[in-house]
Amino acid sequence: MVIALALLAAAAFGAGDQYLGSGHIWGIGWPTDVSLLSAPWLVLAFVAGSTQRDPRRAALLGLGCTAAALVGYFLMTDSPAEGAHYTLANARGFFVSEHLVLLGAVFTGPLFGWFGQQWRTRRAIAGALVTAAALCLEPLARRASVDPIRFRSVWLAEVAAGLALAAAVLLRRSSSGANA
Numbered sequence: 001m002v003i004a005l006a007l008l009a010a011a012a013f014g015a016g017d018q019y020l021g022s023g024h025i026w027g028i029g030w031p032t033d034v035s036l037l038s039a040p041w042l043v044l045a046f047v048a049g050s051t052q053r054d055p056r057r058a059a060l061l062g063l064g065c066t067a068a069a070l071v072g073y074f075l076m077t078d079s080p081a082e083g084a085h086y087t088l089a090n091a092r093g094f095f096v097s098e099h100l101v102l103l104g105a106v107f108t109g110p111l112f113g114w115f116g117q118q119w120r121t122r123r124a125i126a127g128a129l130v131t132a133a134a135l136c137l138e139p140l141a142r143r144a145s146v147d148p149i150r151f152r153s154v155w156l157a158e159v160a161a162g163l164a165l166a167a168a169v170l171l172r173r174s175s176s177g178a179n180a
Contacts, residue, residue, distance in 0.1 A: 045110075059111075
């Protein structure tokens with residue numbers, strides 16, 4: 001039941017991400033910048049993996065949730081809500097245009113799912129800090145690319161979320177070490 005809920009929530013995350021970036025709610029602006037962020041997708045796999053005790057199950061759930069989020073994203077992209085219709089040509093176009101994202105997801109979903117499980121079961125901080133670093137460093141990476149984050153509030157919020165995650169990881173690690 002937990003796995004089914006995680007997959008459903010991940011699909012909703014992907015659909016919501018696409019809808020947020022489409023400009024239907026607030027127009028094209030900061031919501032589009034938010035929807036183009038990559039690091040929250042890694043956090044999704046990390047959180048999914050952190051629900052599991054077994055590393056293999058965590059990696060599979062990380063992959064499954066990433067895949068479910070991408071399916072939700074695709075379904076919203078080609079939905080009537082976006083003025084599109086589901087066709088094989090649209091599906092092919094999506095998979096061709098997003099092939100690098102899909103390929104990356106095959107590796108990052110299981111990896112970050114495993115990071116989450118390792119944090120949960122062993123309090124291993126390396127993967128948790130890599131997840132936090134992804135949030136903190138994405139604005140810099142995007143600034144160096146051809147697609148920088150346009151709204152200062154978006155990149156500040158992402159960096160703040162990364163710093164908060166890193167602080168929580170380090171505080172939890174030090175408090176659990178003090179109690180041992």
